[in-house]
Amino acid sequence: MLDVLKRVFGMSEKKSGAVAKERLQVVLIHDRASISPEIMEKIKEEIITVLSKYMNINRADMEIALENDSDSVALVANIPVNSMRHAR
Amino acid sequence: MSQILVITSGKGGVGKTTTTANIGVGLAMRGHKVALIDTDTGLRNLDLLLGLENRILYDLVDVTSGRVAYKKALVRHKKFENLYLLPTSQVKDKSAVNPEQLVTLCAEMKKEFDFIIIDCPAGIEQGFKTAIAAADTAIVVTMPEISAVRDADKIIGELGRADKENVKLIVNRIRPQMVEKGDMLDMGDIDEILSVACIGQVPDDENVVVATNRGEPVITMNGSTAGQAYKNIVARICGENVPFLKPQKEGFFARLKKLFGLL
Numbered sequence: 001m002l003d004v005l006k007r008v009f010g011m012s013e014k015k016s017g018a019v020a021k022e023r024l025q026v027v028l029i030h031d032r033a034s035i036s037p038e039i040m041e042k043i044k045e046e047i048i049t050v051l052s053k054y055m056n057i058n059r060a061d062m063e064i065a066l067e068n069d070s071d072s073v074a075l076v077a078n079i080p081v082n083s084m085r086h087a088r
Numbered sequence: 089m090s091q092i093l094v095i096t097s098g099k100g101g102v103g104k105t106t107t108t109a110n111i112g113v114g115l116a117m118r119g120h121k122v123a124l125i126d127t128d129t130g131l132r133n134l135d136l137l138l139g140l141e142n143r144i145l146y147d148l149v150d151v152t153s154g155r156v157a158y159k160k161a162l163v164r165h166k167k168f169e170n171l172y173l174l175p176t177s178q179v180k181d182k183s184a185v186n187p188e189q190l191v192t193l194c195a196e197m198k199k200e201f202d203f204i205i206i207d208c209p210a211g212i213e214q215g216f217k218t219a220i221a222a223a224d225t226a227i228v229v230t231m232p233e234i235s236a237v238r239d240a241d242k243i244i245g246e247l248g249r250a251d252k253e254n255v256k257l258i259v260n261r262i263r264p265q266m267v268e269k270g271d272m273l274d275m276g277d278i279d280e281i282l283s284v285a286c287i288g289q290v291p292d293d294e295n296v297v298v299a300t301n302r303g304e305p306v307i308t309m310n311g312s313t314a315g316q317a318y319k320n321i322v323a324r325i326c327g328e329n330v331p332f333l334k335p336q337k338e339g340f341f342a343r344l345k346k347l348f349g350l351l
Contacts, residue, residue, distance in 0.1 A: 015270030
């Protein structure tokens with residue numbers, strides 16, 4: 001009976017169109033996040049420029065990468081600090 | 089001021105060539121002088137859709153390699169006399185034409201034509217790069233289907249990297265009953281995901297197959313819903329503000345009736 005009511009009012013379990021939309025949104029995060037190595041290098045250089053205003057960082061051991069999770073993408077950076085500059 | 093459009097999609101089989109043929113015929117029916125260039129070298133089909141397959145003497149590769157002048161290779165349409173096709177080669181491959189050659193050719197053809205429409209091959213390799221090189225507007229054709237939308241997104245990214253600013257979207261083969269039931273991506277979903285200006289929503293229509301069989305694009309068939317959708321696309325390309333066709337909606341009472349029909 002509940003099924004019949006649901007059908008009358010146009011409600012039921014998640015429709016395949018909505019499933020397609022959700023799957024697309026997730027896969028496109030991953031697709032669009034594929035950045036070329038040149039751009040990645042540029043991002044790295046710019047982060048160094050900004051951070052160097054406040055601290056001395058160890059460039060050689062610095063790591064930066066995009067990491068994919070099941071439904072999100074994160075930019076993960078590991079930047080060793082050698083010393084801090086005096087705050088002004 | 090003439091325009092150069094490229095019809096592209098990434099994924100094959102979504103209706104690039106059908107769209108090219110219909111927009112071309114539609115613009116010619118409005119009195120514009122139109123040239124269609126098939127760049128799907130090795131997989132030539134635009135000639136078939138226009139019913140011109142028996143009239144081809146020379147092709148795009150003959151022109152870009154300098155063997156003949158482009159005017160010699162153009163095939164004039166039987167019925168629409170200001171519509172011309174520049175077919176491509178069926179024996180060569182995509183590397184036979186490079187982007188610079190197409191840019192040079194289009195610059196020359198621009199002097200003679202109001203619209204030049206380039207039919208792009210599927211994929212994102214050399215053939216795609218050649219096809220988009222000369223265009224000032226790119227029309228991305230997709231379908232309300234997960235893989236076609238993903239590939240459209242990829243193509244939109246590639247067009248951005250190639251500095252093509254003017255990108256429009258056509259959603260082809262929409263099945264209104266499935267959208268109504270919630271079993272197909274709707275226009276709102278696709279707009280939200282791709283966020284590109286939409287200039288066409290074409291319903292899935294059996295008349296397209298009939299039209300292709302005959303070599304007469306569906307835009308020439310009166311009473312066809314896809315034909316009407318293509319006419320509206322052509323109007324929008326010409327700068328007119330045409331509302332989108334409303335699909336027939338199945339409301340509460342229709343559902344109720346169907347239910348009692350089932351019982």
